[in-house]
Amino acid sequence: MAIKSKKSVLSEVYGLRENPFKSSQIYNVDNPDPFVPEMYGEQYEEFHKKFFLLPLGKESNKQVIGALWSSHQGDDLGKGFGKSMLMAEESRRINKDFGRAMLELAEIGEQDIEENPVLSGYCTFDKSKNIQTFPAALLDAVAFILESKYGEDSTVHAELRRRMIEKLELNADFAGEEIKQALLKELRKYRGLNIQLTHATINGFIDRLCHEDTGDLVRFIRQEGIGPRIKATQGFNFVHVFSAFVQLAGIVYVTYFIDQIENFASWTRKQDQEVKVLRESMCQTSPTAEMSSFIFQMHIRAEAAIENMWKSEHLPSLAFNKPMNAARVVYLKGLSTTEEAADLAAAYLAPCRKPEFKTPTPIFPFTDEVIEAVWSAVKGNPRAFLESLFNILNQAELQSEKKIDLTFVQPLLDDVGEEVSDDEEDDDNSNPER
Numbered sequence: 001m002a003i004k005s006k007k008s009v010l011s012e013v014y015g016l017r018e019n020p021f022k023s024s025q026i027y028n029v030d031n032p033d034p035f036v037p038e039m040y041g042e043q044y045e046e047f048h049k050k051f052f053l054l055p056l057g058k059e060s061n062k063q064v065i066g067a068l069w070s071s072h073q074g075d076d077l078g079k080g081f082g083k084s085m086l087m088a089e090e091s092r093r094i095n096k097d098f099g100r101a102m103l104e105l106a107e108i109g110e111q112d113i114e115e116n117p118v119l120s121g122y123c124t125f126d127k128s129k130n131i132q133t134f135p136a137a138l139l140d141a142v143a144f145i146l147e148s149k150y151g152e153d154s155t156v157h158a159e160l161r162r163r164m165i166e167k168l169e170l171n172a173d174f175a176g177e178e179i180k181q182a183l184l185k186e187l188r189k190y191r192g193l194n195i196q197l198t199h200a201t202i203n204g205f206i207d208r209l210c211h212e213d214t215g216d217l218v219r220f221i222r223q224e225g226i227g228p229r230i231k232a233t234q235g236f237n238f239v240h241v242f243s244a245f246v247q248l249a250g251i252v253y254v255t256y257f258i259d260q261i262e263n264f265a266s267w268t269r270k271q272d273q274e275v276k277v278l279r280e281s282m283c284q285t286s287p288t289a290e291m292s293s294f295i296f297q298m299h300i301r302a303e304a305a306i307e308n309m310w311k312s313e314h315l316p317s318l319a320f321n322k323p324m325n326a327a328r329v330v331y332l333k334g335l336s337t338t339e340e341a342a343d344l345a346a347a348y349l350a351p352c353r354k355p356e357f358k359t360p361t362p363i364f365p366f367t368d369e370v371i372e373a374v375w376s377a378v379k380g381n382p383r384a385f386l387e388s389l390f391n392i393l394n395q396a397e398l399q400s401e402k403k404i405d406l407t408f409v410q411p412l413l414d415d416v417g418e419e420v421s422d423d424e425e426d427d428d429n430s431n432p433e434r
Helices: 042-056 083-097 100-105 110-115 134-147 156-168 172-187 200-210 214-224 228-248 261-267 271-284 300-312 323-328 338-352 368-377 382-399 406-413 416-421
Strands: 065-069 118-124 253-259 292-298 329-331
Touching: 042 065, 042 083, 042 100, 042 253, 042 292, 042 323, 042 329, 065 083, 065 323, 083 100, 083 118, 083 134, 083 253, 083 292, 100 110, 118 134, 134 156, 134 214, 134 228, 134 253, 134 271, 156 172, 156 214, 156 228, 172 200, 172 228, 200 214, 200 228, 228 271, 261 292, 261 300, 271 300, 292 300, 323 329, 338 368, 338 382, 368 382, 368 406, 382 406
Parallel strands: 065 292, 065 329, 118 253, 253 292
Antiparallel strands: none
């Protein structure tokens, strides 16, 4: 238990149990910070439109191969714009109701919502977990989807089985084997699938997918059943099995978000071969090709790392500045207004408020002028904005400063702009918390 200071201005003057911000706002998929869609401004609606709504408006060929970009000005590598959080946390929100809330927000009719359930997965390249290839990454995205919450008390995996049981009119107590036989029958329809269904690992995956223990299924994927070599060589086979499984449950569309693609380029020796497998699996292999989109996190270094191998396999350009790419590229601009910055600060402050403390504004102890000054100093970069608020609160606590105003804050902001432009160069860009 943390020690309590009787003279803490953080607690007594600002009404906060702790500093809500962090010295380094790196996204952690296992312990995320507050997700504030308002911080993305107009790009939040654009994200839904390009990666979900437009594909769902097509009878066939729903696939999008696109990119989520961030700042490219000067030497800025585009870090800190919330790409990872948007991809992962929005995926979780979509999975929670199979896209219903998103479609309602877009004023889609009830019948269309019922007939077009969707799912969304997130993955990143992570050397510590042997996720260094595209097949291994996409398989991790499958695990992400399966263990995502559905509603308040269920999982996506459980809800998929429930829908399948209802659709196939099965007895829920003995449904596992019947679902498995239906899935095997479905898989045999695809002549282009080169999957040995009797292979022990494939069979183990199918068996767990069709039965009800979600925890056992996810452990089999991530830790106990599918080794690094099989993930690297056969990972896409598991993805194709998953595609057939969700189709049986009535899912019409799945979007996969792939983070930190530059790490793949750094760690993989056979890059061209890997990208060839990626293209064939994404674009040519049923049932995945018909129902799945693949969206890559991009910034200048990532684009440079994959550009040659991408072109050699004739994959679609992911450049942000080509008009022909506009329908499948979203470019995050950061906090474009002080209102967005204030919303972001308030979302972090709210959970740390002392229940009995009355606050004059949602952003207290900061003022509108302070929020505007910090926002301007960091040039709208969300990560730098939150880190600056952390430092300001720490300094106020250190000096027992009872009022955070421009006079107090301005000297702290003199070198912030330089820090934002001077983003560190690091060959390994994986999220350390993960």
